Amino acid sequence: MIFRQLFDPQSSTYSYLLADSRSRDAVLIDPVFEQVRREVALIEELGLRLRLTLETHVHADHVTGAWMLRRRLGSQIAMSARSGAQGADIMFGDGDRLEFGGRHLRVMATPGHTGGCSTFVLDDNSMAFTGDCLLIRGCGRTDFQQGDPAAMYRSVHDRIFRLPDECLLYPAHDYKGSTVTSVAEEKLFNPRLGEDIGEDDFAGYMRNLGLAHPNKIDIAVPANLRCGEPESSAPVDPSVAEPDWAPLTYTYAGLWELQPEWLEEHYAQVQIVDVREPDEFNGILGHVEGAVLMPLGELKQQAATLDKTRPVVTVCRSGARSAQAAVMLDKEGFGKVANLAGGMLRWRTQRLPVEGMD
Known part of the structure; x- marks a missing residue:
């Protein structure tokens, strides 16, 4: 399998390109609008066919590149049926398989950060893409977009932590330069959600974070509910023209x-x-x-x-x-x-x- 971890420095977002090395069919997880030109160049240089773009959730800190990639490369957009988004080609649910060539990702519903959050698990359980549900030694916030600390706790403990200990976990964001973790590491060392931390302690911690809303939330959320398609009156960003x-x-x-x-x-x-x-x-x-x-x-x-x-x-x-x-x-x-x-x-x-x- 071909795998690339890509980074958008402005929003500290990770995007992930996975491809079946035999068929050259690929998927791209959490693409960023401003990075579409870069992603298209990489896909073309590697000789891949982008079949799907996948969203772990409706993001509040950046606009997705899904619509632009569909326009440029003909890829389909896949979103959670619980996300509330419009304009996707595939609305997936818990347990669905998202195929690319001879490989696939299994959808695991992991609400808590938002109501429609999903984790994508590779077919051999060697990798999982956790979005903002579980970060490296942290987790996403739970104070807007149907956020729910109790739901996040259960998503992590009852679902992600049930994956094999050696399964590598790739988050949608990191703000300290870390790139990957594992189930075993987060069970032991996650200060919010480790195995020994109770649900009440976690919920109390999350309810008292006092964080400011993301700077781009008023722009990003409405745009992402349209899968990144600009409003009819808005010009396409010149950085991808x-x-x-x-x-x-x-x-x-x-x-x-x-x-x-x-x-x-x-x-x-x-x-x-x-x-x-x-x-x-x-x-x-x-x-x-x-x-x-x-x-x-x-x-x-x-x-x-x-x-x-x-x-x-x-x-x-x-x-x-x-x-x-x-x-x-x-x-x-x-x-x-x-x-x-x-x-x-x-x-x-x-x-x-x-x-x-x-």
Whole structure:
């Protein structure tokens, strides 16, 4: 099985990509709207087919990327039938199987943080995704969205803690840098919900937390009840909108890339910035027609000579230095920047024309 743990730093949310390595069918648990571009890039780079997006619950601190991923990749949205959400393709219940290729996740209802919280258990009981019900040495709050301390206590003690001790537990959030725990660890060391803690003690603790509501609750909850679909009057977030000046590919490294064939046909429409050293620019690989030499070490100083209203394509030998250049130019306020995929090595491999060879 293919497994990736992904993180959104703004909301401290973990998303989880699981795929059957034979069929390449995949599911994505708790996707974040602002990270859709990153997730799509990873899915495409790994050669996967996203079949389902799954929500452990209706989140209050971020907007789900489920609707955007369905629009981009054709994946189905799966939500708990108890969540109150509208627009999902699959409304699952306790005990249901959510399949991807030859693997599946079993739904285990674990209410308490919200009424519709679910934990997803991998078919071999080796992993479980607990959402906000059970966190690493903690748990989700229980003071809004049908929260119920007694229900959470039973969800953890009667359901999650009945999984094998060695089962790894992956939460929807962590705020201290931890990534994974296990059933055995949480039984022993969870200060709120460990095996020796009684239900009354836990309920009293949770009722007196006195936490402020999440900053994005007024935006996130209504949006997530629509599976992340924007209201008809609201524009799609520009961070996930596609550039329209060229057929670009967004990489998992966070860069827009442009293929050599397009640049060879449209080089006059863009500014081509070659960030190699002078001896490379006129060396054995040559350079692209119309390219301007700006060595990487001098790029920040020379960037002012470029036109911010026109697209920029960065070029180097292999695409590594030019990727850094693209990031630098983006930070300098250039809104249309792409890296030439594979650099001059790929350009020459495809026998495209060059200038300046000594």
